[in-house]
Amino acid sequence: MALTCRDLEFTSDGxxxxxxxxxxxxxxRGRKLGIPFGRSEATCPVRALRAWLDSAKITTGPVFRCVxxxxxxxxxxxxxxxxxxxxxxxxxxxxxxxxYAGHSLRSGLATAAAIGGASERSIMKQTGHQxxxxxxxxIRDAELYRDNAxxxxxx
Numbered sequence: 001m002a003l004t005c006r007d008l009e010f011t012s013d014g015x016x017x018x019x020x021x022x023x024x025x026x027x028x029r030g031r032k033l034g035i036p037f038g039r040s041e042a043t044c045p046v047r048a049l050r051a052w053l054d055s056a057k058i059t060t061g062p063v064f065r066c067v068x069x070x071x072x073x074x075x076x077x078x079x080x081x082x083x084x085x086x087x088x089x090x091x092x093x094x095x096x097x098x099x100y101a102g103h104s105l106r107s108g109l110a111t112a113a114a115i116g117g118a119s120e121r122s123i124m125k126q127t128g129h130q131x132x133x134x135x136x137x138x139i140r141d142a143e144l145y146r147d148n149a150x151x152x153x154x155x
Contacts, residue, residue, distance in 0.1 A: 001077055003063040005053070013037070014046045022128055033126065110138035 007018040014036040021028040038044030052058070056065070062076035077085075079102055086104055087097035106127055113123050120135055129135040 001064055001079060001082065005058065005060050005063060008049075008063065010046070010050065015049060019128070025128070031128070107138050110135060114139035 002020065003017065007020065009016040009018075014034060017033045017035060018030060019025070019033055020030045025031065035045055035049075037046045041047055049063075053063070056072040058065070058072070061074060064077045064082075066073040066075055066077055066081060082102040082105075086100050086102055090097045090100040110123050110127055110129075113126070114120075120132055120139070123129070123139065124132070124135050127135065127138075129138075
């Protein structure tokens with residue numbers, strides 16, 4: 001949520017994001033993260049980010065901001081605001097909002113990447129996880145159907 005416009009670099013491959021500090025980087029060494037263009041324009045995170053910045057006329061300061069009465073504020077979204085957005089989206093999708101929060105976005109990425117065949121190492125590089133044990137907690141349900149012995153029986 002601390003991303004600012006200066007942390008973004010749009011390229012021909014997608015967008016490079018500079019994470020200046022995170023829970024797993026208390027010394028604030030920072031790291032770069034690449035977000036590639038999506039396969040579909042309708043679900044592409046790079047195009048969605050560009051559209052948000054353009055429509056909100058954001059060129060400096062926080063990337064993700066509060067919207068009040070249809071106007072984009074200059075203040076950054078808080079973690080609580082993100083959780084509320086996720087819960088509202090869950091309700092709109094017919095899901096139980098009690099099961100979702102801001103952290104669900106990270107968990108969902110790890111799970112979807114595992115289902116798509118990404119390695120644990122690749123997932124850890126993207127999410128910033130430091131241990132295999134922790135990332136495995138995210139992706140264990142995704143592994144239920146991948147390389148499944150029952151599927152190999154041909155039934």
